[in-house]
């Protein structure tokens with residue numbers, strides 16, 4: 001401790017109002033299953049699986065044991081010009097879990113790295129196909145694709161973009177959030193498939209020969225659980241096919257069971273060309289991400305550089321042994337406990353519980369899919385976003401972790417959640433809504 005004597009000053013916290021946090025710190029000191037323990041000794045029900053990532057619940061002993069074994073036998077091995085068995089095994093296991101055809105796996109260490117890797121692979125594929133003029137990357141308003149320069153550039157969060165969006169040629173589809181037409185609809189909202197035609201408008205505007213790829217979250221998580229309108233993803237897929245554009249699904253949140261299948265692509269029947277993942281890949285026990293690529297796209301890149309390094313890209317920790325061990329153990333757990341299926345089975349109960357809050361103070365929309373919910377609050381005219389933040393604080397103090405984003409409260413519990421805990425979450429939120437300004 002130097003200078004400030006509160007012990008909190010040195011850590012420059014990410015995506016945090018540091019001054020406000022440090023004036024009223026709230027800390028987590030341990031975790032188990034569905035719960036966190038706070039620094040002041042309280043038990044907190046985890047309504048968000050950490051940051052949408054601890055899908056099998058916290059501190060699973062099988063994962064901890066696998067990581068401990070790896071740390072004691074092979075703490076690190078390069079995957080540049082070398083390899084180790086767990087990396088090959090995990091790639092093979094992931095390939096089997098992905099939508100059909102996406103069976104080539106590149107390892108990263110985070111969602112942000114997965115996104116930047118996917119964008120680079122898209123450019124490499126287009127170049128390998130003799131389409132080197134295709135350099136433009138298309139994202140979507142209110143998209144979140146992490147914090148790499150590529151991800152920020154295709155991302156659609158205005159504050160992030162203003163500060164850092166540097167990639168030339170990025171453009172955006174409109175977002176699909178339309179509460180005027182879709183509020184309180186159940187499952188996919190009925191209106192808005194035509195918004196996918198924005199991609200055709202960008203093709204008409206810029207020329208297909210300039211566009212490499214479009215990246216979307218099948219369900220936008222971080223900006224408030226925005227679900228794809230009925231038919232939207234299919235329409236995007238068709239426009240990509242007609243125009244030689246690669247479709248990238250950013251499944252950093254949706255992969256590994258969140259929407260009731262291994263991926264949203266499989267749950268919803270639309271197959272991208274490239275798929276990013278992270279978070280649930282290791283149950284968040286250690287950082288890891290990955291990118292799944294259609295085999296023929298991978299092969300085009302490999303064949304484009306016979307004898308040389310085909311993709312000039314990689315991380316020291318691509319396929320880190322501890323992460324691979326955690327990933328293999330997490331996939332075993334997901335399968336053994338049937339957690340993806342469990343999410344699908346619980347989804348109707350979850351939806352009914354969430355919609356039970358309809359009519360409560362401040363609530364202007366409720367959206368759910370799988371085991372995700374977004375509850376939109378009417379913004380306070382004097383202080384937009386303050387209402388959700390107040391609810392977040394009150395919930396934490398009452399023993400429930402939720403996520404506040406804008407004026408939306410997002411819930412995404414571990415997939416081991418019990419019905420009684422679902423009732424507890426929405427019951428607490430209902431009561432707390434009456435207490436906020």
Ligand code: PMP
Nearest residue numbers: 110111112144145146250252253
């Ligand atoms: N893409 C999506 C869809 C995400 O939700 C996130 C994180 N919430 C990221 C990318 C970035 O992941 P990370 O924070 O691991 O870099």
